[in-house]
Amino acid sequence: MRGGIRSDNARKAAVIAAENVAGVKRVEDQLSKVPPPEEDYGGGDFVSLQEEPSTEDDQPL
Numbered sequence: 001m002r003g004g005i006r007s008d009n010a011r012k013a014a015v016i017a018a019e020n021v022a023g024v025k026r027v028e029d030q031l032s033k034v035p036p037p038e039e040d041y042g043g044g045d046f047v048s049l050q051e052e053p054s055t056e057d058d059q060p061l
Helices: 008-019
Strands: 002-005 030-033
Touching (some): 002 008, 008 030
Parallel strands (some): 002 030
């Protein structure tokens, strides 16, 4: 198997799943650990929102 995985648990699950496929005699693990995407770190661009003036319909219910 080749490809990218994010955790050791994902590696174990992939290997076990492959080993349990009917007819498979051997699994060669060539998986590589890859860092999570930026979104997993809460990254991204910071945007400051413009304050909008209040209107008459902004009254509490």
